[in-house]
Amino acid sequence: MFEDVKMPEGMSPEALEHLMYPKNYGKLDDADGVGVALDEKTGEYVIFYTKLDNELIKDVKYATNGCQDTVVIGSMFTEMILGNDLDYAQQAVQKMHEKLGKLSPKQQVCADIVFTAFIASLKNKENRDNGADEELHVLKMKESCEIPEQEGENDEK
Template structure:
């Protein structure tokens, strides 16, 4: 779709595609694992829905009130792990970092909130499998997406 579009430096067509047309966004009604990662400072969150059969991620969706970086990373990550096993999903975190290239500190936190929500969904799945009556599992983020504004005199350094 974006093959003939001149990309801004540092932006690849796959990232732009996920930004313009996020994949797997929304609620998964038959999820057997639901996880939330919450940035208490900014109130940004990611909800991750997984449907697991044995160790295979049969379906996955996510939702967020976060920024475009969070949406892109959530979209790319869910596409990578869908219909794969949990071992692959654990390596997908590293693979997505390579795909995205050098990330700013804020983008790294956006990625971390997506991955944490995924891990929370796996914890919810395990807890329910072990008899817990848990609607979802919540992880509170240690790092915040909030950034300090750059002063004008620092912009050109």
């Protein structure tokens, strides 16, 4: 579909497809678990919705205010885990790292915020199953995807 498009440096045709047409993006109204991963430093977040049938992931959605890497990784990850069981989904984190190849530190944080939101959604479901009245579960990121300013970048000329 994107044969004639000049790819951004380091972006595969598959990644471009996920960026332009993200899969499983949006809200899932009847989710069993809702998790949020939050980068307090930048305000970036990922919301992850899971609908389970016992251990099977029946439906999954995500939403983010993050960068293109976060959108692509969220789309790819949800495609990998949809229709699979929770054990497979938890192993999919490692599979995603292999699929994405060597990630830059920023891309690694983008991947981790997606995976952390997924884990938060499972924690939310567990809390609800144990009687908690919890609308969603929030996990704060330890690492930030903020790109440090280069020396002299904002100096007046």
